[in-house]
Each structure stands twice: as structure tokens, then as C-alpha cells.
Amino acid sequence: MFEHTFIGLDVHAVNVVGHALNPDTGEIRDHSMAADPAVVLEWVHRFDPPVKVVYESGPTGFVLARYLRAAGIDCVVAAASKLLRAPGDRVKTDRRDARVLAEMLAVGAVTEVRIPDPEEEALRDLSRLRSGTAKDLAHARQHVNAILLRHGIRYPKDTRWTKEHRLWLHRQRFEEPALQFTFEADVEQAELLTGQLARIDQQVTVTAASCRYTPVIEALMCLRGIQITTAFGLAVEIGDWTRFTGSSIGSYLGLVPSEESSGQSRHQGPITKAGNTYARKLLIEAAWQHRRPYARPGERLLRQLNRVAPATRIRALEGNHRLHRKWEHFDERHKMSVKANTAIARELAGWCWSLAAPLQQGEHMAAA
Numbered sequence: 001m002f003e004h005t006f007i008g009l010d011v012h013a014v015n016v017v018g019h020a021l022n023p024d025t026g027e028i029r030d031h032s033m034a035a036d037p038a039v040v041l042e043w044v045h046r047f048d049p050p051v052k053v054v055y056e057s058g059p060t061g062f063v064l065a066r067y068l069r070a071a072g073i074d075c076v077v078a079a080a081s082k083l084l085r086a087p088g089d090r091v092k093t094d095r096r097d098a099r100v101l102a103e104m105l106a107v108g109a110v111t112e113v114r115i116p117d118p119e120e121e122a123l124r125d126l127s128r129l130r131s132g133t134a135k136d137l138a139h140a141r142q143h144v145n146a147i148l149l150r151h152g153i154r155y156p157k158d159t160r161w162t163k164e165h166r167l168w169l170h171r172q173r174f175e176e177p178a179l180q181f182t183f184e185a186d187v188e189q190a191e192l193l194t195g196q197l198a199r200i201d202q203q204v205t206v207t208a209a210s211c212r213y214t215p216v217i218e219a220l221m222c223l224r225g226i227q228i229t230t231a232f233g234l235a236v237e238i239g240d241w242t243r244f245t246g247s248s249i250g251s252y253l254g255l256v257p258s259e260e261s262s263g264q265s266r267h268q269g270p271i272t273k274a275g276n277t278y279a280r281k282l283l284i285e286a287a288w289q290h291r292r293p294y295a296r297p298g299e300r301l302l303r304q305l306n307r308v309a310p311a312t313r314i315r316a317l318e319g320n321h322r323l324h325r326k327w328e329h330f331d332e333r334h335k336m337s338v339k340a341n342t343a344i345a346r347e348l349a350g351w352c353w354s355l356a357a358p359l360q361q362g363e364h365m366a367a368a
Contacts (some may be wrong), residue, residue, distance in 0.1 A: 004022060004023070004024060004050055004101075004107045005020050005022055005047040005048075005050075005051045005052075005104040006020070006021050006022075006023070006051075006052050006102045006188070007019065007020045007044060007051060007053045007054070007102060007105075007292075008021070008053075008054055008055070008065035008097075008098040008099060008100065008101030008102030008103070008104075008105060009019070009054070009055035009064075009098060009101070010055070010056070010095075010097040010101070011035065011055045011056070011060045011064060012035060012060070012094075013035060013059075013060065014034075014035055014041050015032060015033065015034060015035055016032070016033050016034070016035050016039075016064075016099075017030070017031070017032050017038055017094040017095055017098045017262065018030065018031045018032075018033065018040070018043060018044075018098055019095065019099040019102045020047060020079075020102065021099075021102040021103065021106055028099075030095055030098070030099075031043055032094075032192040035060075037063065037064050037067035037068070038067075038153040040064060040067075040138045041068060041073070044068065044073055048304070050203065051073060051074065052074045052075075052076070052105060053073055053074065053075040053076070054075070054076050054077070054078050054101050054102070054104075054105045054110055054331070055075075055077060055078070056078050056080050056083065056097070056101065057077050057078060057079060057080050058080060062077065062115050062116065062121065065077050065101070065115050065117075066115065066117075069115075074273070076103075076105075076110060076112045076113075077112065077113040077115055078101060078104070078110045078111065078112065078113065079111040079112070079113050079340060080284050081274065082110075082111035083100070083101075083104070084100070084104060086147075096320055097175060105280040108148065109313075114239065114240065114243070116239060119211075119212070120212075120236065120239055123165065123174030123211060123213070123232075123236040124236045124237060125208065126200075126203065126204065126207060126236075127204070127229075127233040127236050127237065127278075128233055128278065129200060129202045130197070130201065130204055130229060130233070131199055131233070131278055133196055134197060136193055137149060137190065137193040137197055140186060140189045140190040140193050141160075141161065141190050142189055143186045143190075144169065144183070144186045144187055144273070145180075147182070147183050147186065148172070149255050151174070151179075151235070152351070153172060154224035155168060161194075166187075166191070169187050169254075170187070174180070185248075194351045201229060204229055204232050205228055206290065207232070208228055213232075213235040213236060215344060215358055215359045216231075216235045216241070216355075216356045216360065217231040218231075218304070218307055218308055219231055219308055219312045219316070219355040219356060219359060220234055220352055220355060220356065221304045222301070222304050222305055222308055222312065222313065222316030222317075222355065223286070223316055223319055223320060223323075223348070223351060223352065223355070224286075224289045224290055224292075224294065224301065224320050224323070224324075225285070225287065225288065225289030225290060225348075225351075226286050227300075228296045230282050230286055231286070233279065233282050234277065234279055234282055234283070234352060235356070237276050237278055237279040237282075238279060238356075240360065241353055241357040241360050242357050242360050242361050243354040244353055244357070245353070246344070246350040246353050246354055247350070249349050249350060249352075249353045250346040250347075250349050250350065251272075251274075251275075252274075252275045252276070253255075253274075253275045253276060253279055253280045253283065254271055254272045254274035254275045254276075254277075254280055255268060255271055255280060255342065255345055255346040255349060255351055256271060256272060256346065257270070257271060257272070258270060258271065258272045271295070273341060280324070280345075283345040283348055283349055283352075284341065284342065284345045286345070286348060287323075287341045287342075287344040287348050288341055290320070290323040290324050290326075290327050290344055290348070291324075291327045291331075291341075291344075294320065294321070294324040297317070297320070301320075311358075312355055312359075315351075315354055315355055316351075316355060319348075319351035319354070319355075322347075322351075323344055323347060323348060323351070326343070326344060326347065327340065327344060330344075331344070
């Protein structure tokens with residue numbers, strides 16, 4: 001048996017391919033098994049400790065990692081975007097993937113993904129359900145507007161998707177039966193998704209008020225452009241804010257410029273778009289609000305500021321003024337709006353961290 005073993009697993013829905021490597025002796029062992037955590041654990045137990053296991057992040061989630069950790073096995077999940085691939089490697093098989101993972105683990109080249117617990121993963125699923133439903137609703141409404149536009153029908157008022165607009169939609173008639181059916185089906189789909197989104201928003205509000213991230217959500221809502229759905233999404237997507245610093249969180253969210261430098265030449269390009277796509281999207285959307293005129297907090301913001309501790313309130317007010325002043329500075333320089341907003345979103349991520357991390361740091365200290 002191996003004295004020290006690194007195991008790479010290529011995990012699929014139906015089967016798992018394992019590759020065990022002992023760097024000291026060069027011994028290797030391959031095995032294919034059913035995608036059952038108990039079966040995988042039984043195979044891992046064949047090797048004498050210490051044993052370390054890795055598999056690639058993907059659609060199979062974290063069930064296997066949590067199961068192995070609960071059994072005392074050191075298991076990590078590798079970030080799929082950080083895996084090393086040789087440019088000339090044109091052969092890809094499950095066994096090769098498992099071997100590459102084991103070799104990278106043995107030399108310490110694996111970038112680990114934080115493994116959420118079941119409660120955190122459930123909160124994240126709720127947030128992403130809301131995001132997906134909102135996207136589906138926007139597409140459904142776009143289909144309705146497209147049909148009307150193609151047939152020269154225009155709503156006489158500027159505000160759409162109000163009660164009056166919906167009544168107007170139901171009064172529209174087309175000569176072709178097939179077209180009438182398509183239009184009514186699209187309108188019905190939009191109305192159903194509107195109701196579903198309202199129910200999801202209600203559930204998000206109830207959950208946000210009583211989950212482990214409630215203090216963080218309350219703090220984030222003190223910043224302009226961040227209301228309950230955005231605050232809930234940021235809180236559950238990032239999870240543990242204490243992992244980062246004010247400067248590193250922008251890199252984690254892919255909001256820093258890409259770079260190609262060599263010798264005396266230095267070139268910065270578009271943002272990297274690495275990390276959590278949904279959290280980055282939320283910050284980009286929220287950053288636009290800081291361009292609007294701002295002298296003092298509005299009624300909604302005042303109510304929210306009164307719900308948090310004085311230190312959080314002071315920090316949030318500083319952030320709101322700072323971000324608005326930066327927008328004014330960009331506008332004075334006639335900076336391209338999209339680039340300016342991305343820079344504001346990057347700084348907004350740092351302000352969010354400055355509100356959330358101290359709260360979680362206090363919780364960690366209290367737990368200790």
C-alpha cells in the first residue's frame with residue numbers, strides 16, 4: 001500500500017474514475033466505480049493514510065466532498081478555470097483528467113474552491129432562482145413587444161407592463177388565428193412569470209430576515225443601488241467575506257483589468273470576468289445608481305441606516321458619498337460610461353467588503 005497518496009477523481013453523474021498516485025514510490029492505481037459517495041469512500045479507504053482527494057468543480061456539486069470530509073478524508077474541490085492544460089495536449093479522457101488532478105494535487109498546484117454547507121447552498125439556489133426567473137420574464141416581455149413591433153402596433157404611452165398596459169394587450173386582435181394564439185400565449189407566459197417572480201421575491205424577503213446572513217444583508221442595503229434582492233444575492237454568493245481584503249475582492253469577482261506585459265511593455269485590457277458571474281452582475285447593476293444626484297439619503301435609505309450599528313451607518317454614508325463623487329469625476333473627464341461604471345462596481349465591491357467582513361469577523365471571534 002502507498003505511504004502517502006494523492007487521489008484525483010473525474011466525477012460524472014453515472015460513474016467516477018479515480019487515479020491514486022504515490023509521489024515517493026511512483027506507484028499509481030486507476031479505478032472506475034459508480035457515482036455513489038459510499039462506493040468512492042470504500043475505494044479511498046483501501047489506501048493507508050494520509051490520503052488527500054481532489055475533484056473538479058462542476059454540475060455534480062459538493063455532495064461527494066461533504067460526504068468524504070464527514071468521513072475524515074481530506075477532500076478539496078479544484079476550480080475548473082484554474083486547471084493547467086498543456087497547449088499541445090489533444091487527448092482528453094476520464095483517466096487522463098483524473099491523473100492530471102492527482103499530479104496537480106501532489107505538487108500543490110490546485111486552486112481550491114470553497115465548499116458551502118447545505119444551508120448556504122440552498123440560499124444560493126434561491127438567489128439564482130430569482131435571477132433566472134427575472135431573465136425569463138424579460139425574454140417573455142421582449143417576445144410580446146417584438147410581435148407588436150413587427151405588425152406596426154404601438155402602445156400610446158411610455159410606461160409599459162402596468163395594469164393599464166396589460167388590459168390594452170388583452171384587447172389586441174390579429175386576423176391570422178396562428179398569430180393570435182402565439183400572441184396570447186406570449187402574454188400569458190409573461191403574466192405567469194410576473195406572478196412567479198413576485199412569489200420568489202416574497203420568499204427572498206422572508207428568508208433574508210431570518211438566515212445566517214441577515215446582519216450582512218442589512219449592512220449591504222445601506223449602500224445606494226443595493227436593495228434586498230441584490231443584498232441577498234451578494235451575501236449568499238460570496239458567503240465568507242473574511243476570505244478577502246478590500247483590494248482582493250475585486251479580483252475574485254473578475255472586476256480588475258486583464259494584463260499582458262513583457263519586458264518594458266505593459267498592456268491592460270478588458271476586465272478578467274473571472275470568479276462569480278452573478279455577483280459581478282449584481283454589482284455592475286448597482287453601480288449605475290451612484291451616478292444619480294445625491295445630497296443626502298432618501299427615505300428608504302434613512303430607514304435602513306437606522307436599522308444598523310453606528311459604525312456600519314457611518315461607513316455606508318462615507319461609501320455613498322465617495323462613489324457618487326467618483327462618478328462626477330468620471331463625467332467631468334467624459335469617461336466612457338461603461339468603463340466608468342465598471343470602475344465604480346470594483347470600488348463598490350470593496351465598500352461592500354468593508355461593511356460585511358467586520359460583522360463576520362465578529363461572529364468568528366464570538367464563536368471561538
